[in-house]
Amino acid sequence: MSSELTTPNTPKSFDSDLLDRMIGAMGDAQVIETRCQTLIQALCTPLEEAFRQAANIEITARPGDVHQGRRRELLAALGHDAVYCESAIPGWSQEIASLCGTKLIIALVECLLGGSDPEDLDIVARPLSGIELDMSLLVFEQLNESLQTIVSKSVPSKDSGGKGISDKSVVNKPMLDVPEEEDDTIPDFHAAALTVNLEFGNSSTPLTLIVPQSILLKTKRIVGPSVKKPGDTSDEWTERLSERVSRSQINLQAAVALAPLPIGDISRLQPGDLIGFADNGDIEVTLSANGKALYTCALGKSGSRYMVKVEGPAGPDENWRSDFS
Incomplete structure (x- = not known):
């Protein structure tokens, strides 16, 4: 001790x-x-x-x-x-x-x-x-x-x-x-x-x-x-x-309008079913970001990749950048 x-x-x-x-x-x-x-x-x-x-x-x-x-x-x-x-x-x-x-x-x-x-x-x-x-x-x-x-x-x-x-x-x-x-x-x-x-x-x-x-x-x-x-x-x-x-990087989304269907048909859709585009000729695409429509585009293809070509503004709002805060 x-x-x-x-x-x-x-x-x-x-x-x-x-x-x-x-x-x-x-x-x-x-x-x-x-x-x-x-x-x-x-x-x-x-x-x-x-x-x-x-x-x-x-x-x-x-x-x-x-x-x-x-x-x-x-x-x-x-x-x-x-x-x-x-x-x-x-x-x-x-x-x-x-x-x-x-x-x-x-x-x-x-x-x-x-x-x-x-x-x-x-x-x-x-x-x-x-x-x-x-x-x-x-x-x-x-x-x-x-x-x-x-x-x-x-x-x-x-x-x-x-x-x-x-x-x-x-x-x-x-x-x-x-x-x-x-x-x-x-x-x-x-x-x-x-x-x-x-x-x-x-x-x-x-x-x-x-x-x-x-x-x-x-x-x-x-x-x-x-x-x-x-x-x-x-x-x-x-x-x-x-x-x-x-200078910010923003994720873009391209939306294409599809042919309208009755609600009953929509509820019965299964994997493998086909839905046509709404347009018969050139396919119109709406380019959006943060939920706001920016431009209208045409759908096309370059090689193996689908692309969109910007054709014009989606609306009259020229100050859409203010929505990206």
Whole structure:
């Protein structure tokens, strides 16, 4: 039987949270809460204006909840039905993570491409399509640029001997899922999650920033920025969406009208039965995608493959691309 002896020189286990407080990696809960609420309040108005100028849309930003804990713990709790994005503001923090609910992205793409009224939408959260994921970058860009404008006032400028904040923030490509822990390149530090609730139409979606507590402790002066002057960016979202749609791969369907049959005959159809085409001469085919008729075509054959030859538009709608969001 062995026993462990403790002598005055034997080191005792040290409270890791206490150590993190001592080195400035973790703050008092009330101090962090206050800093977060101040930052959220300062962020709402600039964020609303950023969306208005970038996309000519009205989104209301309202202060949301604040959560504190380890970074991975916060991501696990808040990352459901959300798209994930990492970003940086050089001179302030290189380890910013953001989460945006998918309902907002879906609604924005539908309105900007399809011209839908936000009040008429009934969006259900789901994984984003490729186009929607690409366009979610614009949401994170507006968030990061608004944040940069606010925190730049709290960082000493280069002229005063500080590092200063660079003119351009860095926003990485958004991801459908939060990275697994073994693939996560950002440390699992003590963090705070600051949520702004974005109201668009009849829905409210959380937009959450997750930042190190050490950065918040250093950011003692938080002042809301003055509103930027309007620029020439009101059509930016629509233009980038249209460009992305034009490059997208879309599955096509070709439909051929068949000879009409009585319901009784249709109910008795068996494998091997033959049904004639409705047309006696050239066979007319309707080319469709996403359930929308695009072109009328003629059916033909090239070698061993059946082909269709586009002959004209299926209808007067020249803006059918807007239906492919």
